[in-house]
Structure formats: C-alpha cells, structure tokens
Amino acid sequence: MNASAPIRSADTDLDLWLAQQTGKGLLRFLTCGSVDDGKSTLIGRLLYDSQLILDDQLASLRKESKNRTVGDEGIDFSLLVDGLAAEREQGITIDVAYRFFSTDKRKFIVADTPGHEQYTRNMATGASNADLAIVLIDARKGVLTQTRRHSFILSLIGVKHVVLAVNKIDLVGYDEAVFAGIETEYRAFARDLGFETLAAIPVSALKGDNILAPSAQMPWYTGPQLVPYLETIEVASDRTSQPLRFPVQWVNRPNLDFRGFSGTVASGVVKVGDEVLIAASRKPAVVTRIVTMDGDLEAAIAGQAVTLVLDREVDISRGDVLSHPGQTPEYSNQFQARMVWMSDESAFPGRSYLLKTGSQLVPATITDLKFRTNVNTLEQSPAKTLELNEVGTLTIATDKPIAFDAYASNGLTGAFILIDRISNATLGAGVIDFGLRRAQNLSWQSFDVNRDVRARMKGQKPAIVWFTGLSGSGKSTVANLIEKRLAAEGRHAYILDGDNVRHGLNKDLGFTEDARVENIRRVAEVARLMADAGLIVIVSFISPFRNERRLAREVAGDVTFAEVYVDTPLAVCEARDPKGLYARARRGEIKNFTGIDSPFEAPEHPEIVLHGATETPEQMAERLYSQMFGWGLGYSI
Amino acid sequence: MTDAKSLSHLKALESESIEIFREVAASFERPVMMYSIGKDSSVLLHLARKAFYPSRVPFPILHIDTTWKFREMIAFRDRMARQHDLNLIVHINPDGLKAGINPFDHGSAVHTDVMKTQALRQALNAGRYDAAIGGARRDEEKSRAKERIFSHRNAQHAWDPKNQRPELWRIFNTRLAPGESMRVFPISNWTELDVWTYIYAEGIEIPDLYFARKRPVVERSGTLIMVDDDRFRFEPGETAREEMVRFRTLGCYPLSGGIRSTAADLPSIIMEMQASRTSEREGRLIDSDSVGSMEKKKQEGYF
Known part of the structure; x- marks a missing residue:
C-alpha cells in the first residue's frame, strides 16, 4: 500500500504525501490465540498484503518455504515473523515480537505473542501496550482453554477492543454454521470481560479470505474485513480528558538560573498558569513555562514529553507526581491489586520486593494473598503462593507512600511491576484496584466525651x-x-x-x-x-x-x-x-x-x-x- | 497542538523515545550513547538533545572508529560534536591497529569482529558504562523484532534471548548487578520510513553520503564500492569511474555498497526508498554470512 502510493516528483504532491505520513494515527494491537492457530501466518499475511515484503526477503522466503504448508503465493508466511533460531527449530513462537506495517490510513505496531501455555507472561507483556487484540481461533477446534485464558488476561490488562478472527475457515469448507457456533460461544464467555467492542470475522490467513477484501467463498458473511476494520476502529482512549498526571522523571538543571521538571504527561492537559499540587508534599505551585527544544508551549497533552518550570522553589524530585488540586491521585502505602506472576520463583506474602510504578521505585511487601483466579474457569480459590503464569488478587504495602490511581481509571499510573531484590528479575506485573487505609489522609477528630x-x-x-x-x-x-x-x-x-x-x-x-x-x-x-x-x-x-x-x-x-x-x-x-x-x-x-x-x-x-x-x-x-x-x-x- | 486530543504517529514516537532517554539519564550511573554517524544515529542525537534541553546531553557520545569509515563521516562527526557541545569519545582497537587489520586483507568477518565487536567491548569495559544507548530498530531484522527496549547484558556483554525481562507498559526495569550492563534502544518502535519522514519533518542534518552525487566507484559483483582514499586496493584491471551514487547505510567504505541513484535531496530519497524493493540491511555485507547471523553476533556482544 505504501509502495503503491501515488508519488510524483512534483514537490507539492510529495509534500502532501509526507504530510499524510507524518499526520497518520497509530494503532497498537496484539495477536493471541492457541498454538498453531496461525498467528504468525496472519501477521506474515498482513505484511505481505501491505507490500512490505521486499524482493530479497521474498526470495529467501520462497527458499525456506519448501516442505511447509504454503498458500497460493508459495510462501509460508509464518517464516517472516518467527525470529529466533530456536523458535524456528521448534516451530513455535516463544517471545513477544513487534512488527510494523502501515496502510494509507494508519500505522500499525503488532505484538506477536505466543500461544504456548507456559508463556502467558509474554501475552500480558504484549497486551500492556496494545489498544486492540486479535484473538485467533482455529475454526476446526473452536473456543479452547487457552482462548479463555488469553481473553481473561486481555481483560485483566484492560484491552478494550477485541477482534475474534475465526481462522482456517477454508479447512471447514467456509461453513457459516461453524463460524456462527464459535461466535456465539465466545460472546457468551466474553460477556463479563469488559470489552467495549467485539467483532467476529471469518478468515483464512493462508489464503487471504476476508483480510483485505470480501471473500468470494463466504457470501453469507456481510461484516467488515480485517484490515479495513483495523484501519477505522476508534480506539482513542481519551487519556487527554482524564485528570492531569505528570510523573517527574528527571530534574532538569543545566545551571543555577534554570530548574525544570522533565517528564511525559501521563494523562490530562497541563497549561501555563495552572496551579499544580505535588502528590507527596501536597504543596502547590504554578506552572510558568512548558519548555521544549522547539520552543515553549502554552499547553501539553497526554503523551507529550516536556519540561515544566514552576513559579517557586519547591522540593520536587524524580518520582513525584504533579496533578491539579481537587483531582489528586491516591497517596498511600497500601493497596489492593491483581497480578500476573511471571517468574519461576513463587510469590510469597511477607517477602520484600522492589516495586516500580511510573518513575517511583520503592521496597514493597505482599501483605496478603487473597486468592488466585483460575484463568481457565475464572473461578477464585484461596492461595498461599502465586506461581508462574498465575493471576492473583493481593494487597501490597510499600515502605513509603506512593502516588497512584486505580488501573481502571488510569492505565499508566495504576500499573506496576515487582522486581527481585537479589537477581533484579522482573517477577510480576500488577494493576491496582484500590488504595487501602484511605483514612490516613484524614485527620483524626478527637472529642471530649470518650x-x-x-x-x-x-x-x-x-x-x-x-x-x-x-x-x-x-x-x-x-x-x-x-x-x-x-x-x-x-x-x-x-x-x-x-x-x-x-x-x-x-x-x-x-x-x-x-x-x-x-x-x-x-x-x-x-x-x-x-x-x-x-x-x-x-x-x-x-x-x-x-x-x-x-x-x-x-x-x-x-x-x-x-x-x-x-x-x-x-x-x-x-x-x-x-x-x-x-x-x-x-x-x-x-x-x-x-x-x-x-x-x-x-x-x-x-x-x-x-x-x-x-x-x-x-x-x-x-x-x-x-x-x-x-x-x-x-x-x- | 493545544486543541488536539491525541498525538500524531511521529510525535507519539518522539515522546516515547524522549521518555526512554530520560529514564536512562535518571537510572544509570554511567550511560553512554553509541554514535555511528548514520541517519539513525542522527535521529538518536536529535532526540537526546530534545530530551534534555536546555541541558546539554548529560552523557558521552561514543564512536567506534575502525579507521576505514568514509572520511566525510569523520568530518561530519567532529562538526556535530562541536555544534552541539557533545562529550565525544572515539575508540579504535589498538591491538587491531597494531596488527594492521583491514577489510582488504582480512575480509569483512575478521575486520568487523576485531575493529567493531571487540573494539566496542573494549570501549564499554574501559568506560565502565552501565548503559549503552543504541539506534537499533525492531523493523530492521527478524531477531531484532523481539529485542527489548532495555536489553539486559551479563558481565560478558552477552545477550540471553531465553532470559529477557518482560517489558510491560512503559515501566522499565533498569536494575543491574555489579558488572552487568544494559543496552537501550530508544527508537525500537520506529520504522525506516519513520526515520526518514522524521528527518524531513525536523530538518535533521545527515551526512551528504546519503544523497546522490558523482563519486569515484568500482563495481564488484553488482555492488558499487566508493574509492574514498588511496588505501583502496584495485583488482587487476580495475579503475575508479565517476557515477551518481548514494549510500543507504554508512560504515566502512570498502564494505558499504552504494546504489546508482539520482536522488539528490530528502524528498527524492524517501520517494526512491518507497519504491525500492530490497531491504535496508542488504547493503551491509556482514549480514549475509549465514541465517541467524545477527542473532549470533548479538549473543557475542555485537549490537
């Protein structure tokens, strides 16, 4: 699609085209599903159909595709994306791979995540930066345990838009009843998972049915095709209309005359003249400048990396969070959260970890493991430990208070990771449900009659x-x-x-x-x-x-x-x-x-x-x- | 911008990269930025300046010189260092220099290993850098697609693809044990087209070698090699001839294949790139050795 864009040597056309390139929106999505559902093939197909496979790559692909299942093009598309040598030998994807393609309307960043059972953590990783997920189902196998597991993790990480791609529809004779059965079953299962949109599309990644254009094999299907759907779906989470959160990442102090606070606006809008409050000290200050190398701004919106200058000397360091008065984040040393455990070493209540959220890093302890959720049945049961790939609900206490929000209200300030204090491994990822001991922000009123x-x-x-x-x-x-x-x-x-x-x-x-x-x-x-x-x-x-x-x-x-x-x-x-x-x-x-x-x-x-x-x-x-x-x-x- | 609800694709990528730069500056004791003088390095440098403005870039810029870079690259490097008040460190492998390692006598594999891979390791050890920022992108090569933004290396600078830290949201685990280090790739999520359109949109200066000019070249098995200085070894019967060529990647001049082109300015390059049907790394001769060679190099400590 890019390659076929109408480019002429006339500067005006080119400028127009470049303006279109620089002004395009971005959709980050991930693909997930069970082993052999054809994720890699689908991504390979998307790259191929977007004309992003170059001649030299194509030649080496044809060579490598011998003795493999190929489509009309003579290519095993999964070879395009299965990156690591070990994976190529095992024939399965074992890590998250990021792929890029673009159409005239949008740029896409795709996280290809593994379907194998033991790699649930990678799926959570891919989901954490995705606006949308394609859940692949093999039409011959229907909704599997792993389909449920992955959908639950999408829900946990807060992915709001899902495309159910019923793949290999060619292998069931393009049968409408098979598709309808799978769609009905999945919709019933997904009802409580909080997805805002759910579209079911029957596709063949190998043959290209319903990827770009309607499939002649499925006149009974009248819904959208996959790529046009991805190009147009509205996923803009309105982070800009949420309350301001500005985590200070780095104190910018080139000389004695300048002291600024560098960071990325996590949510909301900050304007020159705004009064802001520092979460830890509750001290107020007024924004006097929003500095960038391209010149000062009047305002900065969610996602912009800027440097704020304030009107007075206040004690602010890395990890502090600025907000507007009246819309402050929680500030507490205890909260309840749900976690995906990502390490071979079990999670234990009472053990000390390091917790990182935004730019805050503090020692933390799991104070109580309330229960684990069976990711296959969604049933909850009591738990003493949390093992690799398990999801648990727990309470965490930090050594000093931190600023945060519930993940449901802010996807950036409500997420955290736990780090092992010895090995420094990332052990688990969590989303905060709510703060505990809210009462500590209130002063205790004492009365004479006791x-x-x-x-x-x-x-x-x-x-x-x-x-x-x-x-x-x-x-x-x-x-x-x-x-x-x-x-x-x-x-x-x-x-x-x-x-x-x-x-x-x-x-x-x-x-x-x-x-x-x-x-x-x-x-x-x-x-x-x-x-x-x-x-x-x-x-x-x-x-x-x-x-x-x-x-x-x-x-x-x-x-x-x-x-x-x-x-x-x-x-x-x-x-x-x-x-x-x-x-x-x-x-x-x-x-x-x-x-x-x-x-x-x-x-x-x-x-x-x-x-x-x-x-x-x-x-x-x-x-x-x-x-x-x-x-x-x-x-x- | 004030009324916008969301950022354009390029602005979003820019912000993400700036955030990564700041995270490095705030989290590591001795960061360093790898600088290869190419277009990706130019974008990297531009982003670093934006990340810390009005402060100067708060870490040194490291160039591994093989002594076989295009002369123009070296001039460009030194000018950039002056212009932006950079703390530039240049390292040449002294052992390789003494042994007279060069691409003509020793071939690309040995030359690259000694003058680039080993030299990099020497420089990183000498500087005791705990974070090395590089310009690698995930779209460049299959094994890069799985690379983390903060990529952990053990004390031997080796990369273990089976033991990478999961990287969620924008929360980066920057913790290290003594002797370990991190490779950081702020433009991981950029594509080649993003890099070019960003250079265009921001007016970033890049070496003139990217633009088609009349240059003295010889043709070897379909590849155009520029005769950049008098160390060039002509094969019997070879002579340099002037051709309009440009380079898609810059490195050691005897190892960098140029292409015939008339694209003499940025828009023409982007247009030409969009119409081209071969991938960027093909011009780099080091990759064609064997399948998965980049992955092996990474495990050995090459970027």
Whole structure:
C-alpha cells in the first residue's frame, strides 16, 4: 500500500504525501490465540498484503518455504515473523515480537505473542501496550482453554477492543454454521470481560479470505474485513480528558538560573498558569513555562514529553507526581491489586520486593494473598503462593507512600511491576484496584466525651465478643441466649449477626474470598464503633479465616476482644443444616461454602472453645457467661 | 497542538523515545550513547538533545572508529560534536591497529569482529558504562523484532534471548548487578520510513553520503564500492569511474555498497526508498554470512 502510493516528483504532491505520513494515527494491537492457530501466518499475511515484503526477503522466503504448508503465493508466511533460531527449530513462537506495517490510513505496531501455555507472561507483556487484540481461533477446534485464558488476561490488562478472527475457515469448507457456533460461544464467555467492542470475522490467513477484501467463498458473511476494520476502529482512549498526571522523571538543571521538571504527561492537559499540587508534599505551585527544544508551549497533552518550570522553589524530585488540586491521585502505602506472576520463583506474602510504578521505585511487601483466579474457569480459590503464569488478587504495602490511581481509571499510573531484590528479575506485573487505609489522609477528630465516659453512664465495660464457627454450629443460638441474659441484668448489648448484616450494610458483597474479607473488615469496624459507644458487642459470623479475625482484633485496638470458637464438627452441622445450605452446597448450587469447598481455619488461641456436639446451647451460654466475668465485662463501675 | 486530543504517529514516537532517554539519564550511573554517524544515529542525537534541553546531553557520545569509515563521516562527526557541545569519545582497537587489520586483507568477518565487536567491548569495559544507548530498530531484522527496549547484558556483554525481562507498559526495569550492563534502544518502535519522514519533518542534518552525487566507484559483483582514499586496493584491471551514487547505510567504505541513484535531496530519497524493493540491511555485507547471523553476533556482544 505504501509502495503503491501515488508519488510524483512534483514537490507539492510529495509534500502532501509526507504530510499524510507524518499526520497518520497509530494503532497498537496484539495477536493471541492457541498454538498453531496461525498467528504468525496472519501477521506474515498482513505484511505481505501491505507490500512490505521486499524482493530479497521474498526470495529467501520462497527458499525456506519448501516442505511447509504454503498458500497460493508459495510462501509460508509464518517464516517472516518467527525470529529466533530456536523458535524456528521448534516451530513455535516463544517471545513477544513487534512488527510494523502501515496502510494509507494508519500505522500499525503488532505484538506477536505466543500461544504456548507456559508463556502467558509474554501475552500480558504484549497486551500492556496494545489498544486492540486479535484473538485467533482455529475454526476446526473452536473456543479452547487457552482462548479463555488469553481473553481473561486481555481483560485483566484492560484491552478494550477485541477482534475474534475465526481462522482456517477454508479447512471447514467456509461453513457459516461453524463460524456462527464459535461466535456465539465466545460472546457468551466474553460477556463479563469488559470489552467495549467485539467483532467476529471469518478468515483464512493462508489464503487471504476476508483480510483485505470480501471473500468470494463466504457470501453469507456481510461484516467488515480485517484490515479495513483495523484501519477505522476508534480506539482513542481519551487519556487527554482524564485528570492531569505528570510523573517527574528527571530534574532538569543545566545551571543555577534554570530548574525544570522533565517528564511525559501521563494523562490530562497541563497549561501555563495552572496551579499544580505535588502528590507527596501536597504543596502547590504554578506552572510558568512548558519548555521544549522547539520552543515553549502554552499547553501539553497526554503523551507529550516536556519540561515544566514552576513559579517557586519547591522540593520536587524524580518520582513525584504533579496533578491539579481537587483531582489528586491516591497517596498511600497500601493497596489492593491483581497480578500476573511471571517468574519461576513463587510469590510469597511477607517477602520484600522492589516495586516500580511510573518513575517511583520503592521496597514493597505482599501483605496478603487473597486468592488466585483460575484463568481457565475464572473461578477464585484461596492461595498461599502465586506461581508462574498465575493471576492473583493481593494487597501490597510499600515502605513509603506512593502516588497512584486505580488501573481502571488510569492505565499508566495504576500499573506496576515487582522486581527481585537479589537477581533484579522482573517477577510480576500488577494493576491496582484500590488504595487501602484511605483514612490516613484524614485527620483524626478527637472529642471530649470518650468511651470511658459513655461506658460509665451505662455502668458497664464495653467489649467485643467474637463468635466463630461453621454454619449450623450454634453461634447465633448461643449469642441470643447471652444477649438475653445481659439484657435481663440491665446491660446494653447488641448482636451483629452474619445473615442480618448481609441484608443491610453488606448487601453489596458476595461470597468470594475477597468479599468475605471485606465483609469481616466492615463488621470489625462497626463492632469497634459500637464498643466506643459503650456497648457490649456480640459478633456472630462464620469468619473462617485467621487473618480476618486477627484483623478484627487489631481493629478493636484497646477494646477487650474475646474470640469464642463454637467447635461443632462438620458432620454434625451438616446433619442439622437448619437453613438447608449444606444440601445446596453439596449439589453445587452454592459456591465457596465454608466446610464444603472453602476452608475453615480453626482459631489457634481462642479465649474459649464451646463444643456444639456435646453441650446444649444453654450449657454453652452458661459457661461463656461465667467466663465473661473473668474478662471483667459484667462489673458495674 | 493545544486543541488536539491525541498525538500524531511521529510525535507519539518522539515522546516515547524522549521518555526512554530520560529514564536512562535518571537510572544509570554511567550511560553512554553509541554514535555511528548514520541517519539513525542522527535521529538518536536529535532526540537526546530534545530530551534534555536546555541541558546539554548529560552523557558521552561514543564512536567506534575502525579507521576505514568514509572520511566525510569523520568530518561530519567532529562538526556535530562541536555544534552541539557533545562529550565525544572515539575508540579504535589498538591491538587491531597494531596488527594492521583491514577489510582488504582480512575480509569483512575478521575486520568487523576485531575493529567493531571487540573494539566496542573494549570501549564499554574501559568506560565502565552501565548503559549503552543504541539506534537499533525492531523493523530492521527478524531477531531484532523481539529485542527489548532495555536489553539486559551479563558481565560478558552477552545477550540471553531465553532470559529477557518482560517489558510491560512503559515501566522499565533498569536494575543491574555489579558488572552487568544494559543496552537501550530508544527508537525500537520506529520504522525506516519513520526515520526518514522524521528527518524531513525536523530538518535533521545527515551526512551528504546519503544523497546522490558523482563519486569515484568500482563495481564488484553488482555492488558499487566508493574509492574514498588511496588505501583502496584495485583488482587487476580495475579503475575508479565517476557515477551518481548514494549510500543507504554508512560504515566502512570498502564494505558499504552504494546504489546508482539520482536522488539528490530528502524528498527524492524517501520517494526512491518507497519504491525500492530490497531491504535496508542488504547493503551491509556482514549480514549475509549465514541465517541467524545477527542473532549470533548479538549473543557475542555485537549490537
């Protein structure tokens, strides 16, 4: 296409053509799919059809194509793109290769990513800089496990536009029903993956059907052809209309008279005269100049590399992020994220890594591995470690606060990598879901009437009595008896019950592990507020995970906290099954049910253990009540 | 630009490259920029100046001289260094010089290995550079297509294609162990056409050798070799004749094949390039030795 562009020697035509070349837009896309779906062949085809294969390359290709599957042109197109010698021997692509072609309308940068199972990390790498993905499917094989895996990773990395290329359609006799079946299945699977556009196109990369022009073999297909579709699809993520983020990359100080801050506008627009805020120090300054070698600018938009000069001496160094006041990034040392693990060495909570986001580099620790997502079924399960090519949801704490955004709202300031502190290998890539401990940005308001005063008015000592145990173990029954007893003696108590809270405060939460963690976190905070108000708080939740119970104890702070373990064997609980939940879980109707397909971590050091199989509820309540005096709960002060 | 919502393709590439340059300056102790005087190096130098303006380029510029470069290249190099206040370092392999290594007696493979590959290694070791910036592009050759922008080299300057660091978003892992180094390629994502259109759009100065002029040449197996100085060895019966030629790649003059051309200015070159049907590296004689030869050279420490 380039080569056939109408170029004449007249300068005006040439200038016009050059203007067109310099003014073209850019589309970065990646191709992914299973082994042998024909990715390399497709890219080779795109290069060939764009007339980018030169004569000398063509000659050597024809030579190398002997004994291989070739199209009418006598060429195995995959030879064009399978770069490394080792790959050529194995016949598979093992790394990300970048290819370039262009048409009259657009320039394209293609990331060719491997389909082999163990190289999921490379796909994530290719996806991280792509606006669009072509998911290839072999028409003879349909939607495979790896198709799902790759689509999930696209979704995780936030690729919003997908083309489903049903390839090798010639090998199924150009059958419409085969194509329609695959499209329907894929659309159903992709429904929850957050793709903004999804186009399905039946193609033969080898023969060229529906690549440039409509295929005579498929009159039943009326949709767009691949290249015209890629030329026109609108993918401009409006980074320019997002809030300003200017990560300072390098302090520009040629002499004592000039001090500028060099960086690339990650999002938004910065103008001369704008007031900007430094994320770390929260100090304001006004932009006085936007410097480039081509002269000063009035404004710089997302993607432009510039140097800002500010109106006052402020302490700014590499890693600082400038934004507009009122639209600042999060600034915290803890956040929740999802990660693709890319190393043979497992990820461990508690281990120290280096974290890099933008130009910020800080020591960081995985504080909690919440669960891993099975990339084939999208099911979530608890995890102690994260292995190569696995995707996990986790919380990370950095040694000092960093500026960031949720990845969903900013693809550049919400992404990070973890680096091994010894080998310096890049271990994993992550996207930030949200910051934790947002409260640290608020100052703590203190009041004169405190917990002691309120408790004294009620003549009691506030406490949190935290029940834990399987569903049907007898927690709520005993809790109810205790509250009645306390009430009869004039104490002010309140039961926070798992089922009840889920009808109100926590009705937005499901039963996945992260939702359960959030469920407990909220209840722990509420219990603490109620204890502050002077109440004896009885919490009756399954609360199956040690970590969350530990968190609840930490949240309670200096409030008396007692963990009551109602230890009733699973068989007994299941036989009782007061709400019929076990039966439903066994039938597979309820997922992540504690004791069935989700673990219960028994407390290691509970204040008291009650035995639901051998004691009656009254006996348990009596034993607990007498213990509570030992904790100093019942005294009138 | 003020009202635009997004950058043009060339402006986007320019910004990306500038960002990479700044990342190098901020992350490494002793960076160096490889300078080969060709068009890609000219673009690289232009981008480096833009990245740090109004500061001067904050690292040295390294030229590996084989003593067989076109004389005009050397004059151009020295003029650029003066004009842009560059810290220019020129290295010639002293062992090769002593041994009198040259392309006529020793052939392209030995000459290139001693005067270029080994010389580069010497210079990098001597300077204890931890980052060497180069002008390689991914569109040049198949094995380059998989090269990282920040490409890790072990203490022997070797490249392990199986153990490359994944490179996501624009977050570059610049960490090194003692003795290790990084090769950095700021114009990885540029194509040859991008380079030419950028030179045109920015008015970047390039050596005159790229433009068709009457030059003294001899023709050897279809390749036009310029007689640049009196060290040239004529075969029996050979004489230089004046022809309108230009060069698509610049290197050692006895190893650089020129093409017959009338393209005497930039637009004509771009037009001619667009119509041509042979790839850029074909003029470089070092690549034609064997399949995958570039890859082998990279593993041995050649760029």
